Amino acid sequence: MNTAGLAILVRMGNCLCVKERIKVNGRQYYIRERLGEGGFSMVDLVEDASSHKLYALKRITCHAQTDQKVALAEVEYLKALSHPNIVECIDSDLVGMPDLMGNRTSQVLIVLPYCQRGTLHDELMRRQQSGSHLDEVVVLSMFRRICEAVQCMHSAKPHPLAHRDIKTSNILLKDDLTPLLMDLGSVTRARLEINGSSEAHKLQDEAAERSSMPYRPPELFNVEFFCHVDERTDVWSLGCLLYALCFYKSPFDAVYERGDSVALAVVSGITKFPETHPYSEDIVELIKSILKVNPEERPYVDWIINKVDQLINKSSGAV
Structure with a gap:
């Protein structure tokens, strides 16, 4: 040798x-x-x-x-x-x-x-580089499965749970694009009654530590001293995630990357959409209906799943 x-x-x-x-x-x-x-x-x-x-x-x-x-x-x-x-x-x-x-x-x-495909964030970054959008039915199907995972948490016993950090990098993808919600380190009780400044500051600090800014709901940026917070914090994040499924990133990622105030952009509730894209007006309206600044106007995840089912049936030609 x-x-x-x-x-x-x-x-x-x-x-x-x-x-x-x-x-x-x-x-x-x-x-x-x-x-x-x-x-x-x-x-x-x-x-x-x-x-x-x-x-x-x-x-x-x-x-x-x-x-x-x-x-x-x-x-x-x-x-x-x-x-x-x-x-x-x-x-x-x-x-x-x-x-x-x-x-x-x-x-x-x-x-x-171990999922060799990586996260949804990885998948969307690859697609952004090649300019390859996911098909609308694929977007709706993936989004529905993610909503089902969130629904499981929101219907947990003895009390509903909230993930509080739903984002594309916390979604694993199997080889067949089946999504898996992960990183439950931010999970907490979904429904909280905030009574006073100390409780409000505590929740706001926890959100700053555990909830990513481009997906964080407006009520967790400036927590009111006397308010009720529930599982619809996750619903806002789901709206950002559906936007990312269509357009690669959260509607507030660009603000974050520029170094501008994400809190101000989120609280203003202005969501801009690309001038040209391959998606129907139905899916754009669904995103708008989820991204309501006032959490009381935001739907629960059950409503979203029913709405997605309607859009899937419509896209596939079912009556």
């Missing part, structure tokens, strides 16, 4: 020897590559050491007990909300204990399905 061939074998051997491993509930995985990261979490592509099946491993670093409580709540919501359009929790584990004084952290590990 020549020197070059031997060197290749040595490098291959070294790769096999140093392949990083991680255990979740005693089950061993090899870490293949980093898929994404942000805040206090990261997602890696991992391979089951026994079955060699690929998964996505989400690792949430917790610096305090409050962080750990939120991360463990995400695991519980994933397990409790069983729906074909909500991402499945394959397995989970807690490693270590957080201690601010001792500068120690814990990690909540969540094994999730």
Whole structure:
């Protein structure tokens, strides 16, 4: 064997020897590559050491007990909300204990399905580059499935839940474009009675931390001191997501990217549509009917699903 061939074998051997491993509930995985990261979490592509099946491993670093409580709540919501359009929790584990004084952290590990296609955001960015719009029936079908996942949360017992961070990058896509709602770290009780300035500021701060600006509803930018907030916070986000399904991005993404005031744009309720596009007036009117600044004028997700069904039947020629 020549020197070059031997060197290749040595490098291959070294790769096999140093392949990083991680255990979740005693089950061993090899870490293949980093898929994404942000805040206090990261997602890696991992391979089951026994079955060699690929998964996505989400690792949430917790610096305090409050962080750990939120991360463990995400695991519980994933397990409790069983729906074909909500991402499945394959397995989970807690490693270590957080201690601010001792500068120690814990990690909540969540094994999730791996979707090679990536997120809806990835799909829409690819399509924007090629100028390829999704077909209207495909848009409506995908949107309906996402709404069904949200409906599952809004009808949860003993109390309705709200996702509070619905956006294209929180929708995984299977190879056949089946959407999966993910990242339940922002999930909370949907219906809240706000009584006073401290409760209003608390909710506003939580929204600033957990709800992405281009998809955040107007009532969470400036929370009134005495008000009622319900699951229609998610409905606003669904309206932004339907707009993105048609036109690649939220109607407020451009404002955010320019560095202008998203809050002002959202509260003004002015939604601009491209002058030319391949979609019917029906779908434009649906977006407008969802993006109502006053949450009391906003529909519930059940109404949206019924309306989408009507548009699908109309598009397919059904009476």
